[in-house]
Amino acid sequence: MREHRCIGLGGLHSGSAERRGREAHKARIDAVREPEIIDNLHVIERAARHFFIRAEMGVNAGRKQSEIDQDYKQAAALAALAAPYRHARISAMKIMGDPNAPVHFKDDASAEELREEIELRLNILQSAGLIELQVLPPQKAEVANQLDCAMRRPGGTV
Secondary structure, three states, X not given: OOOOEEXXXXXXXXXXXXXXXXXXXXXXXXXXXXXXXXOHHHHHHHHHXXXXXXXXXXXXXXXXXXHHHHHHHHHHHHHHHXXXXXXXXXXXXXXXXXXXXXXXXXXXXXXXXXXXXXXXHHHHHHHOOOOOOOOOOHHHHHHHHHHHHHHHOOOOOO
């Protein structure tokens, strides 16, 4: 069949309008699907869904049980390939206790025990280079507390 060219309102065209429509439709589909096809995980998951749906529909469509079982096996094998990329293994996460729980110390701790624990934790953070603080000796801390209380009084003088 000979291809002919004609000049219309849109400019130079080749072939039939039907073929041009098919080519444009295919180009749109390819443009939409291209990112999906490049992603291998998407391909595996889509294939697993295909075999799973085919097995489910086969039950109602009267397919042989051996064919249905084969589709389920294929879907399961593909799902197993995708699972490590979709779901982290617990051993890889190594959760130590509840990550959302606040840091807890003794419920019946005295003020002195709390001060010592805070001082210990601040020293650990400082030695790790995470903070730059200095713990005040008890004498200077008492003076600092008195100054703070005096500044909070109405009038704000010492």
